[in-house]
Amino acid sequence: MPRNISRKDAKEDAKALSFLGGFASFFAPLREIAFFLLWLMVFVGVASAQKKAAPIDANKHVLIINGPGGEAAYAHQFEEWTEQLRSSLTEKFGFDRRNIRVLSEKGDARATAEEVKKTFATLKSELDANNVLFVFLIGHGSFDGKEAKFNLVGPDLSASEYNVLLSSLSTRRVVIFNMASASGEFIKSLAAKGRIVITATRNGQETNATRFAGFFIAALNAADADTDQDGHTSVLEAFVYANRLTGDFYKRAGRLASEHALLDDNGDGVGHDKLEAGEGLLARATYLDSLSVDEAAATAATGRLLKERTRLEGEIEQLIARKANMTEAEYDATLERLFIELAKVNRSIRQAGS
8 A cells, every 4th residue: 555645645535435434534634544444444353254263063974985905005095095084074174073984995894885885874864954975985996888886895886886875865965076096987977966076087997096085185284275265165176276286296297197087066977177167166165164055155155255355455455556647536436435345345244254
């Protein structure tokens, strides 16, 4: 903001603050103080819309299926990703540990077809329409040209069989992350209203071991993954961030990328790698941290308000810089209009935060 402003200019600017009544008149001789206090008013109350520590949210449930590695290195990597994912969800995003179920190659709850079906039967009895279920598949996958499967201990389950299991649930929101090789074929079978389906590959021909899971976990822990700076990380933001990290990995290594993650959330069975063609809207309004479906929509609205506030602040600064080239009436009218708009936006942000 410009600093060397004459007393005459300060008085002129005070006219544009007439909607603040006596407050603005009192501070007219001290223009910088008046503006400082006005900015302070804008920011007061917005703090509630900024990032808070996520409370425990019993509304969200998680199923992580850690498939067999086949080789020791892969088995170790899958176990490591599983633990990192569980840690991120509980420590940063407020998921209740009691609502996180893990099936793995070893341990009491093994990643077998029978155990997967038992787990879904339990979820069917526990979840209602307002719950949100996140399903993470970490491991290897396969595609024989007709049917896509995720590798389990013993017989595997196909994409169509997972669709049957998911369709038995009453919850209206399910988010599936198939982060295995050849996972792209799952989109066609799992696409449905209220579902967000994310795959590490774009088809069944990308059969090499994937790295998307590791980069997705990195996205969960990255401060800049919240790209719209609304204080919450959406499924879309985490997906886009992880996709970018995956692409960067192959570029830095000088290798041809063998995996291209896709997202489908409009139920058409066609995945995309970004927000386009009606894709990504549901994922943008579904948050990993502690927000219900309705709260997520409200938070997305708050994010738009924060962007609008930033835009108005920029316009005010640009207007002040152009003052010398404007008539007094035009300057006063424009400045007053912008401050009124700013006050309205701030009030909306404050109401949303409360």
